[in-house]
Amino acid sequence: MKDLVLALDFGGTKLAAAVIDLGTEKIIGPVIQQPTPVTEGAGGTLQAMIHCGEQALAVLGQPQLVKAVGISFGGPVSQDRKSVLLSNHVANWNGARLVDEISRAFKLPAFMDNDGNVAALGEWWFGGYRKLNNLAYIQVSTGVGGGFIFDRQLYRGGGLAGEPGHYIVDVNGPQCSCGRQGCLESVCSGWAIAREGRQAISIKPGSCPALVRLSENQPGKINAAMVFEACRALDPACIQIVSGALNNLAITVINLITCLDPQVVVIGGGLTRSRDIFEKYFFPVVTEQMHPFFKGRCMVEISAMNGSELLLGAALLTTEKAL
Ligand SMILES: [Zn+2]
Structure with missing residues (x-):
């Protein structure tokens, strides 16, 4: 020691x-x-x-x-x-x-x-990627963060590089924690998915019976894990929330790959513990939307480090x- x-x-x-x-x-x-x-x-x-x-x-x-x-x-x-x-x-x-x-x-x-x-x-050093020179990482939990390793070093730009949570995916989208509208974090983060779940049971409870049951019909109790669980139970509103969120995450990953040409993009954070949901709603979009140049060249992986x-x-x- x-x-x-x-x-x-x-x-x-x-x-x-x-x-x-x-x-x-x-x-x-x-x-x-x-x-x-x-x-x-x-x-x-x-x-x-x-x-x-x-x-x-x-x-x-x-x-x-x-x-x-x-x-x-x-x-x-x-x-x-x-x-x-x-x-x-x-x-x-x-x-x-x-x-x-x-x-x-x-x-x-x-x-x-x-x-x-x-x-x-x-993730780069302890997650099994230290032999690679270039890695992009996105953390999807309560908020959304990220970081880039280029040429075996953290790339910081002027100090603020690596903020994929605030890439704008929909200029008319919901309000973000940064004060703007439609950042990735405002549509695909723990707080954003919970907000959508609360809206769903308030406005259209008939389309999310599992979420009503899981939350005991109390919007204040809803968290992202409950919305994921209701998505597994095939609540139409929750399928829409989750697939929409992960579609935006997948598009951000695809754009990052096209921009940076990393060897791997790793997605970590609390939401990724629901691997089955990612297999169903995230990876198919990545496969479908990947630019032909990058197919078979850049891996997209879920972190195995559990936080x-x-x-x-x-x-x-x-x-x-x-x-
Ligand atoms: Zn933002």
Whole structure:
């Protein structure tokens, strides 16, 4: 145990901390998690995360073996990757010098990037793709993020590259979290699919009997998992919601491939755990719409890492792989 780092994941809905051994490429001990205390703002969230990190180190028993901290942040960060630009989920993060705060709290060097880049890095190195030079990653969970590895390095552009969630797929589409209309995230994300489900049971309950039953006819209870389940039960309205969302995701993937010519596009995040739904409504569109040049040339895969790409990728931020 000589390459130990503390990995911290600031998500919009949950915080997670774990010690990673970069030598054996394993998470050491339990992943310490708690819901993000959204109502307490940035200050309360930071204190909660420091507590999670301290618990992860305490379980290890030998905190002095840990050499650095890697931070995944659920929102854009500054070009020098020292401060947070914004969180769409938690107030008062704007401009916070998070790297300095974490470094001071743990008395260790700290390194940060946004969660899309971190997940792309983790997926590339630990998800079975490290022999490839070019990978595009899209995270579809509560929101939609992403990151690109080009020539074996993260491509950051001026600092904000890799935001496929805010590619516009329908200029007249629903309102997005960024304030515009019709971004991919506004039609294919956990919150967008839940919103469509709520509308369906309010406006046309007869077309979604399974969703009415699953939610006990309470729109406030509906989440994306319920809409997926009602789609499996063949509710016409839910089939329409899910197939429409995944059609937009597939078109975004196709456009990314045409634009970037990566060797693989990996889709991760909570929604992709419903592999059967992706087989039915996502992959056929990808196959049908793929430009002939790219057929057999670029793979499109679902992540097999079950969410661990964020903590493992955060650990890699402390190495030269994240330069
Ligand atoms: Zn947007």
